[in-house]
Amino acid sequence: MNTTILTEQYLKERLSKGIRDDGRNLLSFRKISLETGKIPHAEGSAEIRLGNTKILVGIKMDVGEPMKDKPDEGSIMTGAELLPMAHHSYDAGPPSPDAVELARVVDRGIRAGNIIDVKKLFIEEGKSWNVFIDLYVLNYDGNLFDSSALAAVAALYNSRMPKYEEGKVIREGNLERLPINNISTSCTYAKIGNSILLDTNASEEVFADARMTIANDEHFVRAMQKGLGGSFLPNEIDMFVDNTFEKSKELRGIIQKTRGD
Amino acid sequence: MEKPTLIINGKRLDGRDPGTMRQIKISINPIKNASGSAYIEWGNNKIVSAVYGPREALPRHTQDLNKAVIKCRYTMAPFSSLEEHGRPGMNRRAIEISKVTKEVFENVVLTDLFPGTEINIFIEVLQSDGGTRAAGITCASVALAASGIPMRDMPFAVSVGKAENTLILDMDKTEDNYSTADMPIAINPRTKEINLLQMDGELTSEEIHRGIEMVIKAGEIITKTQKDALLEHYQKIEERI
Numbered sequence: 337m338n339t340t341i342l343t344e345q346y347l348k349e350r351l352s353k354g355i356r357d358d359g360r361n362l363l364s365f366r367k368i369s370l371e372t373g374k375i376p377h378a379e380g381s382a383e384i385r386l387g388n389t390k391i392l393v394g395i396k397m398d399v400g401e402p403m404k405d406k407p408d409e410g411s412i413m414t415g416a417e418l419l420p421m422a423h424h425s426y427d428a429g430p431p432s433p434d435a436v437e438l439a440r441v442v443d444r445g446i447r448a449g450n451i452i453d454v455k456k457l458f459i460e461e462g463k464s465w466n467v468f469i470d471l472y473v474l475n476y477d478g479n480l481f482d483s484s485a486l487a488a489v490a491a492l493y494n495s496r497m498p499k500y501e502e503g504k505v506i507r508e509g510n511l512e513r514l515p516i517n518n519i520s521t522s523c524t525y526a527k528i529g530n531s532i533l534l535d536t537n538a539s540e541e542v543f544a545d546a547r548m549t550i551a552n553d554e555h556f557v558r559a560m561q562k563g564l565g566g567s568f569l570p571n572e573i574d575m576f577v578d579n580t581f582e583k584s585k586e587l588r589g590i591i592q593k594t595r596g597d
Numbered sequence: 598m599e600k601p602t603l604i605i606n607g608k609r610l611d612g613r614d615p616g617t618m619r620q621i622k623i624s625i626n627p628i629k630n631a632s633g634s635a636y637i638e639w640g641n642n643k644i645v646s647a648v649y650g651p652r653e654a655l656p657r658h659t660q661d662l663n664k665a666v667i668k669c670r671y672t673m674a675p676f677s678s679l680e681e682h683g684r685p686g687m688n689r690r691a692i693e694i695s696k697v698t699k700e701v702f703e704n705v706v707l708t709d710l711f712p713g714t715e716i717n718i719f720i721e722v723l724q725s726d727g728g729t730r731a732a733g734i735t736c737a738s739v740a741l742a743a744s745g746i747p748m749r750d751m752p753f754a755v756s757v758g759k760a761e762n763t764l765i766l767d768m769d770k771t772e773d774n775y776s777t778a779d780m781p782i783a784i785n786p787r788t789k790e791i792n793l794l795q796m797d798g799e800l801t802s803e804e805i806h807r808g809i810e811m812v813i814k815a816g817e818i819i820t821k822t823q824k825d826a827l828l829e830h831y832q833k834i835e836e837r838i
Contacts, residue, residue: 433696436689448797548794557805560780560796565703567790570809577802 342544346454351531354511358387358537363533363579368587370486372494374592379507380495380595381513387537388477393487394467399505400466401460409456410464414443416471416484423476423538437563439471441522442484444559445551449520451492456515459500460501467492467514478537479527480550481561482587485522490591492516521587522551522560523580527566534583548573550580554588600775603760610771618755618767618815621822623736625743625830633744635735635826640769641726646737648744651714663709669699671733673722679770694730701734701742701783701792705748716746727770731755731781734793738814739823743830752792753819754783757808764804780805782812786820789813 347357354362356377366387375381380395403411416439418426446452446469457465469492490493494515499506526536526544536544546566551559557577562568569578599748603610613619619640628634631647654660659668671694675683687695702718718741720733731754738752758768759778768776778798784791800808 358710387660432691434694436692440689440693444797448799523805556801557796558799559806560794562791562794563697563700565700566790567704567785568794569790570806570813573791573794573809574802574806576701579803 347540347543348529348531351528351533355417356533357539359412362531363534363583365482365583367538368486370490370590370594372490379498380491380493380565381506382487382491382494384483384485384490386477386479386535388475389473389483390475390480391483392464392472392474392483392488393491394472395491396468396470397465397495397498398468399463399513401462402458402464406454408458410452410455410467412443412452412469413468414439414446414452414471414488416442416475417472418476418479421475422473424554426476427584431552432456432529437561438480438484438486439562441481441549441551441559442470442488443469443571444490444561445485445520446488448449448558449551449553451520453515453517463500465497465500476538477543478487478539479503479524479535481524482522482535485520485551486587486591489519489521490594493519494594495592518553519588519591520551521584521591522549522552522559522575523583523587525576527568527572531573534579548576550576552584598651601771603772603775604763604765604784605664608615609765609768615763616766616811616815618703618768618818621732621735621819622824623739623826625739625826630833631740631744633740633746635730635736635743637739639728639732639735640731640767640828641724642722642729642732643724644720644722644729644733644736646720646733646740647716648718648737648746650738650742650744651711651746652712654715659715662712665706665716666716667699667706667708667716667718669695669718671695671698671718671720671722671730673725677722677725679726688811694733697793697795698730698734698737701752701754702737702748704790705750705752705785706741706748707749710747714761716740716741724816725770727768727773728756728781731767731783732781732838735819735823737827742823742827744749750785750790751820751823752783752826753816753823754781754793755812755819756781757811759798759800762806762810766815778804780808781811784813784816786816
């Protein structure tokens with residue numbers, strides 16, 4: 337029997353008694369620390385630490401063309417880089433399906449939550465601001481979905497809006513805030529054996545059978561994504577949604593605090 | 598473009614009730630070279646799915662010596678939509694759909710029986726009209742069954758959305774473009790396990806609960822359509838023998 341099987345059995349046995357190796361409850365987050373404005377060259381930035389997961393999110397804005405189907409709005413593009421330095425299993429190269437999924441799920445939470453007031457990003461006929469959200473995973477220790485979502489929204493919440501004057505982009509001086517409508521956050525649950533966990537760390541996540549991410553604001557669920565080869569029963573989804581509405585109050589508070597309001 | 602009113606007097610633009618699906622037709626083994634294949638017409642969606650394998654997993658580093666690996670490729674033909682010419686092959690959307698579809702079938706295929714091999718599932722959208730990932734999964738499920746690969750259940754998928762504050766089943770492209778929420782779901786009909794669930798837009802917890810119930814109910818019709826297609830195909834073969 338190899339050691340991975342032993343580790344898995346040990347973990348599942350402990351989880352079935354409600355015990356996690358770092359002493360948390362099954363449905364609680366690790367300590368979250370969030371620091372904004374680390375990259376003054378960017379329009380906005382935030383670095384999050386969640387356990388040993390460390391992600392830096394940078395916001396850049398450029399003048400570009402609006403999307404064809406939304407000619408009077410700015411556009412949003414979200415990318416994720418699982419840097420090879422972040423984990424021994426990550427390789428350099430084009431984004432893996434995991435990276436694409438991460439970026440798209442975070443993007444949906446922001447887009448569906450109307451976080452950015454995209455109407456205010458319109459400049460003139462054929463011109464609008466394009467907002468680039470880049471998720472830079474620097475160290476992997478599980479739960480990239482929630483940590484990326486928190487850092488991305490915090491970075492947007494603290495972004496400055498460049499000016500466009502006489503064909504030139506001005507990124508310095510007295511700038512207004514990027515217009516923000518709303519705050520969304522997410523909670524990701526994992527099923528390991530018969531146990532349900534919130535915010536898995538790397539040594540838990542490796543044994544997860546199924547994963548469910550739920551992004552919400554104060555009133556609505558905004559995005560959901562089930563992942564991995566396992567499955568959930570309908571009543572488990574109900575539980576996740578209810579728990580997420582409860583947990584998200586705290587998470588929204590963390591983002592609000594970065595701006596001191 | 599102005600948002601059209603999607604429900605008028607309780608009827609949707611194409612005349613359906615909120616809880617009614619479009620017509621689904623499935624035929625078996627249109628792709629003769631494949632281990633198994635299926636073709637689905639789901640409203641105006643036309644999708645073909647083919648399965649190859651189990652066969653040696655290549656390149657070798659993708660092998661798992663404990664089980665078969667499932668590889669899935671969902672693509673849309675560049676001429677499939679009513680809008681402009683699309684780019685062939687994989688974009689980021691297709692990469693994500695391929696990934697979540699692969700995970701649906703990892704859940705049901707008895708992969709332990711074929712260590713070291715791969716099972717390839719191809720889903721090609723020839724004409725699209727909203728709900729292609731759900732139709733593709735429903736179709737691939739039948740293609741896997743037709744290929745004789747053992748599964749513990751035969752998943753189906755359908756999407757539920759919200760328009761004019763009403764939950765609507767199986768949105769077409771117009772509804773998809775102007776709806777306030779979209780939630781595609783795949784389910785194992787025997788156990789009611791949820792295999793795929795994605796959502797974006799705005800839904801309350803009560804709407805999510807009710808949406809999942811609508812999908813499970815709709816599954817009775819979809820599963821029957823899947824089974825009837827297989828049954829009819831193999832009865833025809835039996836008659837020939």
